[in-house]
Amino acid sequence: MTKNQFANARYKYIHNGSEGHYNDIDEHHIVIRKGSGYVFFVCLLICMLLVHTIYLCLQRGMPGYYFGCGMLLSAILVRSSFQKLVVKESVVIFAAFGVQLETHYRSGRIDRLFIPIHKILKPILNEHVTPVTCYWSLALILHGEEEMMLAFKEKQLPLKMLIPIWKALCAATGNGEVTNAIAKMTTD
Amino acid sequence: MSDSRKHRILMVSDFFYPNFGGVENHIYYLSQCLLKLGHKVVVMTHAYGKRSGVRYMTGGLKVYYVPLRPFFMQNIFPTFYGTLPIVRTILIRENISLVHGHQAFSTLCHEALMHARTMGYKVVFTDHSLYGFADVGSIHMNKVLQFTLADVTQAICVSHTSKENTVLRAGLPPEKVYVIPNAVDTAMFKPAPERLSREEIIIVVISRLVYRKGADLLVEVIPEVCQMHSNVRFIIGGDGPKRVRLEEMREKHSLQDRVEMLGAVPHAHVRSVLISGHIFLNSSLTEAFCIAILEAASCGLLTVSTRVGGVPEVLPDDMIVLAEPDPGDMVRAIGTAISILPRIDPQTMHLRMKKLYSWHDVAKRTEIVYDHALSCCNQSLTDRLSRYLSCGAWAGKLFCLVMIIDFLLWHLLQMWQPAEEIEEVPELVFHNREESWNVNEDHGLI
Numbered sequence: 001m002t003k004n005q006f007a008n009a010r011y012k013y014i015h016n017g018s019e020g021h022y023n024d025i026d027e028h029h030i031v032i033r034k035g036s037g038y039v040f041f042v043c044l045l046i047c048m049l050l051v052h053t054i055y056l057c058l059q060r061g062m063p064g065y066y067f068g069c070g071m072l073l074s075a076i077l078v079r080s081s082f083q084k085l086v087v088k089e090s091v092v093i094f095a096a097f098g099v100q101l102e103t104h105y106r107s108g109r110i111d112r113l114f115i116p117i118h119k120i121l122k123p124i125l126n127e128h129v130t131p132v133t134c135y136w137s138l139a140l141i142l143h144g145e146e147e148m149m150l151a152f153k154e155k156q157l158p159l160k161m162l163i164p165i166w167k168a169l170c171a172a173t174g175n176g177e178v179t180n181a182i183a184k185m186t187t188d
Numbered sequence: 189m190s191d192s193r194k195h196r197i198l199m200v201s202d203f204f205y206p207n208f209g210g211v212e213n214h215i216y217y218l219s220q221c222l223l224k225l226g227h228k229v230v231v232m233t234h235a236y237g238k239r240s241g242v243r244y245m246t247g248g249l250k251v252y253y254v255p256l257r258p259f260f261m262q263n264i265f266p267t268f269y270g271t272l273p274i275v276r277t278i279l280i281r282e283n284i285s286l287v288h289g290h291q292a293f294s295t296l297c298h299e300a301l302m303h304a305r306t307m308g309y310k311v312v313f314t315d316h317s318l319y320g321f322a323d324v325g326s327i328h329m330n331k332v333l334q335f336t337l338a339d340v341t342q343a344i345c346v347s348h349t350s351k352e353n354t355v356l357r358a359g360l361p362p363e364k365v366y367v368i369p370n371a372v373d374t375a376m377f378k379p380a381p382e383r384l385s386r387e388e389i390i391i392v393v394i395s396r397l398v399y400r401k402g403a404d405l406l407v408e409v410i411p412e413v414c415q416m417h418s419n420v421r422f423i424i425g426g427d428g429p430k431r432v433r434l435e436e437m438r439e440k441h442s443l444q445d446r447v448e449m450l451g452a453v454p455h456a457h458v459r460s461v462l463i464s465g466h467i468f469l470n471s472s473l474t475e476a477f478c479i480a481i482l483e484a485a486s487c488g489l490l491t492v493s494t495r496v497g498g499v500p501e502v503l504p505d506d507m508i509v510l511a512e513p514d515p516g517d518m519v520r521a522i523g524t525a526i527s528i529l530p531r532i533d534p535q536t537m538h539l540r541m542k543k544l545y546s547w548h549d550v551a552k553r554t555e556i557v558y559d560h561a562l563s564c565c566n567q568s569l570t571d572r573l574s575r576y577l578s579c580g581a582w583a584g585k586l587f588c589l590v591m592i593i594d595f596l597l598w599h600l601l602q603m604w605q606p607a608e609e610i611e612e613v614p615e616l617v618f619h620n621r622e623e624s625w626n627v628n629e630d631h632g633l634i
Contacts, residue, residue, distance in 0.1 A: 009609075127242045127613075131255055132273040134242075134281060136611075159611050 006160075009033070013161040017168070026093040026172070028165045032086055032154060046074045089152045091138075091165050093172045099140070103153055119143055123151075123169035125162060138162045140169070195558050196228040196283055200300040201290035202263045204233040204251065208455040210479045211291050211316050214346075214370055216245075221551030223247045228615075230282050232275075234264050234296060248616055252278055256296070263295040268590065269597055271296065275303045276601060280610045286558055288312045289336075292319065292329065298336045305339045305572065306594045310561045313337060314344040315354045318476045318497050330357040331580075335587050338575045341561040344368050344554065346477040347498025353476075359579070368553045369501070371545040372482035379488030379534035380463040387419065389526055392465030392489065394425040394458060394480060395472070402471030402494060403430030408515035409471070410434075411441045413522050420526070421446050422469075425453035425461050462487040467525050473513055475499050481508065486541040488534020492525045494518070504544075507537060569595055 004015040010033055017026040050071070090102040098116040105111075121141040126148075128135050135156040139148040151165070199219060203211040219229040224247070231251040235241075243251045254274055259265035278284070287304040289297035292315050301311045313336065320326040337343060337358040343365045345351040351365050384390070391413070395401040407430075410422055424434060424447065431449070438447045453461055462468065468484030470493040477498045481491045485507050493499050495510040502508070509528075511521035569591075576587040 129241045129252055129254055130274075131270075133277050134252075134274075159614075 004164075007033070008158060011154075011157060011161060013164075015164060024095055026095070026168050028091045028093075028168065029088055030090075030152065030154070030157060030161055031088045043078070046078050049077075050074050086154060089154055091151055091169070093168055095172060099169065099172070101149075101151055115140065115142070115149070117173060120169075120173045122175060123166055123173060124148070125159070125166055128155075136162055138166055138169075193559065194226050194228070195222075195555075195562070196285045197222065197230070197558065198279065198282065198284045198287045198300075198304075199229060199231045199290065200233070200287060200294075200297050201231075202234055202258070202294040202296045203291055204231060205245070206236050206239060207262065210370065210477070213479065214314075214316065215290055216249075217371065217373065217547040218551055218554060219249050220247050221547045222554070223249060224548075225551055225555060227555070228282075230278070230284070232278060232296070232300065234258055244616075250282075250616075259295075261293070263293065266295045266299070268299065268302075269594060271299045272303050272594065272597055273601060275300050276307065276598070277610055279304065279307065279309065280607050281613050283612055284309065286310050286312065286561060288314065288558075290314045291316050292333050293317065298332060301336050301340065302591070302594060303598075306591065306598050308566060310341045310564060311339075312342045312344065312557060312561050313340045314346070315350060316346055316476055318350060318353050318474050319357060321357070331583060333358045334579050334583075335576070335590075338579055338587065339572050340364070341564050342366065342557050344557060346370050347501045349498040349501065350476040366553075366557050368550055368557070369545070370477050370479050370482070371547045371550050372479060372486050372541065373547065374486050374538065374542045374545070377459050377462070377483045377486035377538075379538050383534065384464075384466060386466070386529065389417065389420045389467065389529065390423060390465040391420060391467045391469050391492075391522065392423050392425070392462055392484070393469045393471070394453060394461060395470070397424075397426050397428035397430040397434065399430065400473055401428075402473050402513060403428065403434065405471040405473075405494070405513060405515060405518060406469075407433050407437045409469075409518045409522070410447060411437060411443065412515065412519045414441070414443055414446050416519065416523065417526060420522075421448070423448045423450065423461065423465060425450040425458070427452040458483065459487060462489060465489055466529055467492055467522070469522070470494065470499070471513070471518065472496060472499070478502055482541065482545060486538055486545075488532070488537045490525050490529060490532050492518070492521050504540075507540075 006013055012031040012033060014029040014031065015027070016029075085106040086103055087106050088104040090104070092100040092102065094100065096117060098114055099120065101113045101115070103111040119142050121143050123138065123140050126137045126139050128137060133156070136159045137155065137157070138151040140151060141148055199215050201211060201215060203209060204215055205212055215231060219231060222229050229249060231249065233251065233253060234256045235253040240253045240255045243253060245251060256264045256271070279287070287300060287309050289301045289311065291297055297313075301313060304311050319329055321330065333354075334357070337360050343354065343360060345354050345365055345367055346369055348367055351362070351367050354360065355362050355365060393406065397403045406424070413420055414422075435449065438444055438449070450461065462484055466489065468481060468489040468491045470478060470481055470491065472478065472494055473496060475497040478493070481493055481499070481502055484491055485503055491503060491508040493508060493510060494513040496513060500510060509521045509525045511517040573588050573591060576591060577584040579587050
């Protein structure tokens with residue numbers, strides 16, 4: 001069982017898999033490191049909302065239930081923000097069976113989606129352009145589906161982290177001759 | 189040329205495929221020839237409908253269709269600083285060495301050149317049009333051009349007349365401006381295999397039917413020519429607001445059987461229309477160059493054109509009959525053209541055009557301009573600001589302020605997203621023989 005990993009300021013890539021062409025279970029994880037900063041920002045916003053609500057209640061002599069509503073709203077906002085926070089995304093390749101896409105949330109919830117291997121036509125790396133930036137994404141073209149399936153919900157993942165996952169998917173889905181034509185990418 | 193002199197060029201303009209026109213064709217053909225010379229070329233333009241994102245065209249030409257909505261006449265809304273992040277991202281990820289903007293009327297071009305200069309890149313600008321000096325629109329346009337060209341490294345114009353016009357409008361030193369004419373794809377525009385019979389003389393007009401293209405002149409000229417020459421027919425291709433006037437003229441003079449109106453002609457069908465005629469008529473009131481008469485000459489047609497702008501520089505005297513933009517003079521010129529028609533050999537004309545104009549030659553000359561631009565020394569912000577100050581008493585100060593803000597925003601952007609965080613795009617090498625994608629082993633990815 002081999003374990004490779006490398007990281008940058010925002011993301012950490014972890015690969016758990018066996019050496020050789022045929023891996024029974026090949027796990028690729030991307031841990032999102034920016035969570036703490038995001039949590040701080042959300043809490044700051046909630047605090048500002050609370051302070052503003054308290055100020056309104058005191059200045060305008062509003063009934064106490066407005067204050068209670070403000071507290072309740074803040075609590076709901078904090079809870080929903082935390083629940084939606086993604087801490088890790090995984091692509092688990094089960095040789096000859098399929099691919100499982102996992103999304104781990106801060107609340108502990110894990111969303112899993114299994115795609116049988118025969119349903120995957122080809123994994124591709126897509127280049128996206130927005131009005132302010134460009135980024136790459138890993139997607140799966142599925143048989144009989146018009147829409148591609150994104151492997152990761154998180155946008156703007158580094159290409160260096162997507163490439164080994166893409167290579168592994170190509171090998172697992174029978175696009176291995178394409179991978180063989182590619183020069184080795186060093187994962188610095 | 190050694191590998192070390194291979195450039196990485198970003199072409200920027202609001203005008204590109206899937207639009208068809210002089211500027212669009214120029215960018216496309218120039219890019220293709222530069223790719224064949226071994227340079228890397230990337231094009232940046234705005235999205236056209238659903239055509240948004242990254243596309244690859246023939247020869248591996250990469251095009252960024254940035255999702256910015258066109259605002260007025262195919263141009264994006266001028267935001268000054270709105271395009272800074274995306275331009276910076278593309279310049280870094282494609283490892284660009286030089287930015288080449290096209291067309292004075294392109295907002296995206298002006299903004300991209302401004303940002304590129306702020307970030308220290310060398311920039312080249314190509315002006316494709318002639319503009320006036322007197323009307324409100326031209327005055328504003330010229331001021332914008334003065335701002336962009338105040339700090340441009342080199343400029344290119346498509347004719348000597350265009351160079352004079354650009355130098356006067358923008359206050360640019362003439363030694364910074366190169367003249368590189370457009371060209372024509374002679375492989376696409378070939379004469380008809382068999383010569384047409386001269387029993388009936390067919391005059392072809394293909395242009396946008398707008399005021400600028402002299403559609404009003406046609407309304408005066410066509411009835412007179414039809415009256416003087418009973419064996420002359422007209423074929424008019426194109427559409428526009430002046431089409432109604434031409435149809436009214438046709439009705440008024442009962443010329444339905446002698447004037448055929450085709451409507452808008454797709455660019456792919458232009459050649460088939462041209463080879464059905466003997467004479468090509470161009471009645472433009474202003475033209476920096478006029479690629480249309482090149483296409484007509486390449487198809488073996490004798491050209492009759494108004495003597496405006498850069499048109500007299502385009503064709504040799506024996507291939508074109510020039511006239512003043514006056515109905516009487518144009519009728520005389522058409523009569524002269526009809527009389528010299530027996531001396532015209534379409535195949536000979538085509539072969540001459542092949543030698544005179546080629547996009548490969550344009551690319552080689554443009555390459556020299558790039559070399560000169562890259563050999564220019566780098567300048568600090570203070571040196572560059574002094575150039576903007578000379579643009580006018582108030583305008584100069586305003587331009588300096590705009591550039592200072594751009595500089596500060598650039599530094600903010602560098603702090604927010606350092607250049608090291610922007611990954612370079614892997615190289616894709618397109619081999620024409622194998623017609624397949626291969627991988628540059630240094631970068632290693634399909």
